[in-house]
Amino acid sequence: MHEVSLIAGLLEMVAVSAKEQGIARVTKVHLVVGAGHGALPEALSLAFAALSQGTECAGAELTVEKLPIFLRCCACHHEYSPPGWPYVSCPRCGSLTVQLLQGDELYVEYYEGE
């Protein structure tokens, strides 16, 4: 499953960072996921709960913040948030040539621990 490898990588990153900061137990991890990324928040939560066992993140709360998609039309430079994904054509001129400005992110914005 896609989400499992993503969470495994994020947990590893948090573990390294927590060690550097002298944090023995992580209590909360805040994740930012772009709406166009394709990772499902429920699957991320499940993967987090399963993979964090026995690590600094065991029992930590995972919060997932969804970022909306923003696109820029390459023809008329209109910037907009499409009503759904993968609906992408420009509402102003109908062009299908668009650039993704935001929406495919997936990263840990912050974590808390003690």
Ligand SMILES: [Zn+2]
């Ligand atoms: Zn346009």
